[in-house]
Amino acid sequence: MASHEVIAPWGRWGGELTSRPLPLGDPSIETLSDDVREDLVTIWIGRAASERRVADAFEVIRDALVALKAPSEIVKLATRGVDDEYRHTEISQQVASAYAGKRLDPPPRLPLVVPSFEGASEELRHVLHVFGHCAVNETTASAFLETCLHLSKGELARAVCRELLSDEIDHARIGWGFLESLRPQLRDQMVPWLLPIVRANLRVWRETRRAQLDDELLAGHGAPPPHVIDEALIGAVADLIVPGLDRLGMPTEPITRWLAEAAPSEVVRAQGFEPR
Secondary structure, X not given: OOOHHHOOOOOOOOOOOOOOOOOOOOHHHHHOOHXXXXXXXXXXXXXXXXXXXXXXXXXXXXXXXXXXXXXXXXXHHHHHHHHHHHHHHHHHHXXXXXXXXXXXXXXXXXXXXXXXXXXXXXXXXXXXHHHHHHHHHHHHHHHHHHHHXXXXXXXXXXXXXXXXXXXXXXXXXXHHHHHXXXXXXXXXXXXXXXXXXXXHHHHHHHHHXXXXXXXXXXXXXXXXXXXXXXXXXXXXXXHHHHHHHHHOOOOOHHHHHHHHHOOHHHHOOOOOOOOO
């Protein structure tokens, strides 16, 4: 599935992979040792697999928004989000191939586990899916990619991080725009789930990035060290997600209290999707 052919002609760039051609011949790649290049291949092919799974997640989001009769513009953006993630898969695979020096096969498809939000009504489950994926996960992804871009020195890594970041910011806006359109009664029903969703999202991000190596050369090619990723994750919650919820008049004190009490090393022990 990680092929340019699956990208829709009605997508973000009219069927093109990126807004401008990727600098796949980045000369800085040739200066890297075989071991560093191998690590970067592993990192970027892993991201290709993750992006493909996110495409499946966006299908869930699109269907949830349709079921909720969300504004048509938001549904349209979510539909385009599926195609965006196909593009991200192919982009990441091309980056991995550039570091490998040969075209790589697509990675195995990762299964998507959709949270059940046990005890919530069907309508609320749809709302929580949109909130958790777009407002929380895509906002966090934006902060992660901003950090990758800030530390990247390689021409290819910088170009790719810019492309992915511009999309992820739009994807986060889907969630925040949807929450703004939501009727107050449904926002009230979301309250017990806010902290559990934020905690679980950070746990998944940390588990995914935990094995990443702390190496300046890797950071220069889009792969920051774990402690820097931790800072970006916590910063996304404190500086982006909490203010966004505050702006909508939703209670954030449990989240801010948890952030104050939980050191980054403890975030990984956060529990699942059970309201507290």
